[in-house]
Amino acid sequence: MPTRQIGWNVSEVAFAAMYLLVAVQALVLAYGFTRRYLTWRRGRPYGPIDQVGERLRQALAVAFVHRRLIRPGYVYAGLMHLFIFWGFVVLFIGTLIVLLEADIARPYFGFSFYQGAFYVVYKLVINLFGLLFLIGLLMAVYRRYLQKLPKFRRSLSDDAIVLGILLFLGLTGFLLEALRLSATRDEAAPIHWVAYPLSLALNGVDPSILAGAHAVTWWSHMLANTALLVYIPVSKLAHIVTGPTNVFLRATDARAALPLIKNIEEQEHFGVAKLDDFNWKQLVNFDACMRCGRCLDFCPTFNTGKPLKPRQLIVEVGAYMNRRAGLFAGPAGPRISEAGVRGSELTSPDEPSLAQVALAADLIGDVVSEDELWDCTTCRACMEQCPVRIEHVPLIVEMRRNLVLEQSRFPQELVLLFNNLERNGNPYSFPASSRADWAAAAGVQELSAVADPSELEVIYWVGCMSSFDARNQRVATALAKILTAAGVKFAILGKEESCSGDPARRAGNEYLYQILAQTNIERLNQYQPKRVVASCPHCFNTLKNEYPQLGGTFEVVHHSQLIQELIDSGRLRAPEAVRDGRMAYHDPCYLGRYNQVYDAPREVMNRVEGGFVELPRCRDRGFCCGAGGARAFMEEKRGTRISHNRLNEAIGTEASGVAVACPFCVTMFEDGVRALNVEERFAVRDIAEIVADGL
């Protein structure tokens, strides 16, 4: 019957040492993660942790079936990780099975199962997963060191150490098996199908030499295993625990809403100025990162050479956090990276190293620069791609909040924005009383002039851009034409509408946001709208997902959804295409990633234009136009222009222009086509204009 002698060629002393080492490993693991846990608990309260079942399901799905890891564009990386992960897990279970046989079943129950058919299957399976483990590791070596991806242009020692130890463990595992098979001339050798060819090669060697080599390999395998387990809590391998933990803890409420500062007028301290100002879940984020760099792939600032690189921000604050907690921050931290490698981004060597960052005095200024904080467009590409759901955007907004509400330190352009929002209820210097001027010309009525507002089907929330900006007034006029053509009874708030507060909130001015939001909520509540349609995704997101925090619950749709609905129900006769050549569709971040409205605008394009060009970076992998996060009101001084990057992508296709569904995108791209000198041949149109043209 096929089996093997457990502990062949291993002395009693070695066995005792092994058990001692296992105990040491367990203790070090427990100690390391306890220290991390205690570091997190220095943060402010977070919770309650509701929907435990759903959270658990998601955490397990990420860990075991690699949801979020294997997805379009990441098949190689996803499979690579899957092989390493399942190799690791199955080999670990394999070891436990041997322990079960040797230390429990046989000594206590006089029973043995590690033989016969079970043994055959066991060996076939273990060899398979050992091989997958090695394949995964080699794929990882290729990806990090040979594929020359920009995001892996620099690596930390940590990356090499982790791959080195794992490769060593995998190889010595097979070597051990081959040495034993050869030295004992095991008859069942062929079922060890990966180690078997190697054992054949060793068959000519003197058995005593084989036994000696086996003993040396056994010890080195054992010590490498100890090194690995001791290394886990202080390296990126901590993500084995922190990754799923972070997924479990993620914000589940209204996924697109920023956290509300309650009773803001009674607070003494605002946002985050130092580590302890983060809530403890936010601190977990910094330990969950394993530096895969997916946050960079669709990041508008990384891809246009700006200081903000989300991975770097997380890694640096993580090193700073662990160093300050007195923990060895891992080779990602101060000790090994003194060669001047800052994170692993495209940075010049003269930038401060992680060592300096970890010893820095202040979170804002020393670890994270103010430029980094103000660069963010809050487009959510990093959060959408992060396999372990690190929530970058709220971290950045929390630090902006401190700069604005407490320190009054922010780009000069925002002073103008805030003053205008305060005084005029819009980001510009237009008096609030001129807000509905466009509507008079378009024949759209204001709610205050409607005799019985309850007869209205929808209130059209116009937003500042379409109310004041001449280019976007054409979008509002187009939407009004569509609603009229479909026989929808609607009106606008007009002079009673003010900025939704989105740019103030994203820029960190939570107080100004709440003032604007409360005014708007009171107005809307007064009219009890059946439905609100917004043509600006920023307004749409704020009204839909953020006003409920302040007691304003309304049914809000985006104009792309309403237009699709009107066409589907037959109220709007399907408009005719008026254009030769297809346009590309660009996903606005606050419509797509923030609210998962990917299909409605595409459906509208299909009905009206008979199709559209799908851009290479689309849907959840869409690329920002550069306007979000109040960036539309700041100058873009660093790096190249985000809007040009996106436009060049669209121009590179066969598309005759770009269709959007957001006034900010319209403005960014209109400016862009002029700057790139393509305005004659490359159109920028909102989908409402496209539909209205065909009526």
Add this chain to the structure above:
Amino acid sequence: MDIVVTVKQVPDPDIPPTHFKVDESAKKVIPPAGVSPVMNGYDAHALEAALRLKEQLGGKVTVVSLGGDSARDTLKRAIAMGADAAVHINDPSLNEADSTTTARALAAAIKKLEHVDLVLCGRQASDTDGGQVHLGVAAHLGLPAVSPVQKIDEASAESLAVERIVEDGYQRLRVRLPALLGVSSEINEPRYPPLKGIMAAGRAQIPVWGAADLGLDAAAGKVNLRRLYVETREAHVELIEADSLTEAGARLADKLREARLV
């Protein structure tokens, strides 16, 4: 260093002029609905300069404004930005005060304050652009005045170094304190108030001083506005018809002569 900053509330200068209307019979400018008046821009620069001096040398910043009830909002804004105290001069007899009267009232209020090392004013106000008041205040207080100032440095309790804008450049002067400076916009970027400041401003008690408190006589000088109107420019176009260019030229010459333009 104890500093007084004078501030004036003005119609929001960022609103395009076309949105304002003029009521000729009431002789008043009517701002568009919902537009609140704001702190005069130059005064905001003066306040910012004062706050930076305070941060550097310690002391107290007091703002003084002459104006109707709504001027309180501007004083609150100043407190939100970081001023320690405010004084509101509000008296019906001082409505429509001219530059001289305004200067006298402000000077009287500043005299009532305990201790003043430095008075900072905006170089002029964006509604009238007179630029007279701050120099009048200096005269009434007997202080040396420098205006317009684009930079303050080397500040100590005894003196300041300042740059005064002149045609084609600037002068560098050392000013012994106490003194008055008329501040120009080149000097700094005024801060946006932090939330704590906004809350403090909400709670702040601002004393209101009338003409009697300041010992001003009621028959103060007033602006006597004779007429307020929007200038209209008329243009006429007359096409000269003629059979030939020569004839057209001759007729044009006649017209111009008639109009005594040639």
